Amino acid sequence: MHSPDVVVMDISMPGASGLEAIRNIRARSADARILVFSMHSEAALVKAAFGAGAGGYVTKGSEPTALIQAIRSVARGEHAMSDDIARVLALESLAPSKSALDQLGEREIEILRQLAAGATKEQIATSLNLSTKTVQNYHYLIKAKTGLRTDAQLVRLAVECGLANL
Numbered sequence: 001m002h003s004p005d006v007v008v009m010d011i012s013m014p015g016a017s018g019l020e021a022i023r024n025i026r027a028r029s030a031d032a033r034i035l036v037f038s039m040h041s042e043a044a045l046v047k048a049a050f051g052a053g054a055g056g057y058v059t060k061g062s063e064p065t066a067l068i069q070a071i072r073s074v075a076r077g078e079h080a081m082s083d084d085i086a087r088v089l090a091l092e093s094l095a096p097s098k099s100a101l102d103q104l105g106e107r108e109i110e111i112l113r114q115l116a117a118g119a120t121k122e123q124i125a126t127s128l129n130l131s132t133k134t135v136q137n138y139h140y141l142i143k144a145k146t147g148l149r150t151d152a153q154l155v156r157l158a159v160e161c162g163l164a165n166l
Helices: 018-028 043-052 064-075 083-094 106-116 119-130 132-146 151-160
Strands: 007-010 033-037 058-061
Touching: 007 018, 018 033, 018 043, 033 064, 033 119, 043 058, 043 083, 043 106, 043 119, 058 064, 064 106, 106 119, 106 132, 106 151, 132 151
Parallel strands: 007 033, 033 058
Antiparallel strands: none
């Protein structure tokens, strides 16, 4: 087994998501240090990444020095984020209206992201190592928590919140 000082990874990956990869890495090594380096800057994804066990989050639009500083901070066991991510999180925390995604947990956000990308429940189950029945239960919970009734409404929510592209 490898023990890198810092794992630098993206959230968007083929197959299982970066969130799932973070959880898997942390499950194998509780002291793993993980820095997300991604084009995505949506507050819900950033929070989900930190919730899954990431120590830092830097966008690909950041200055190269921000990435280097974040790698050093995460290697020391500190949390780090690029200025644009700090701004997104600060503005989101000040916003009077709450996003429907605030109701969802990490796993639910990941399942919503994959549903909006067109994955079937069976494909999602395989990629997240869950049973199809469990994915169906999450699907029901996502609808209940967001107050949405159709998959089309879920896709629209995911697009509006930056979890999916059309």
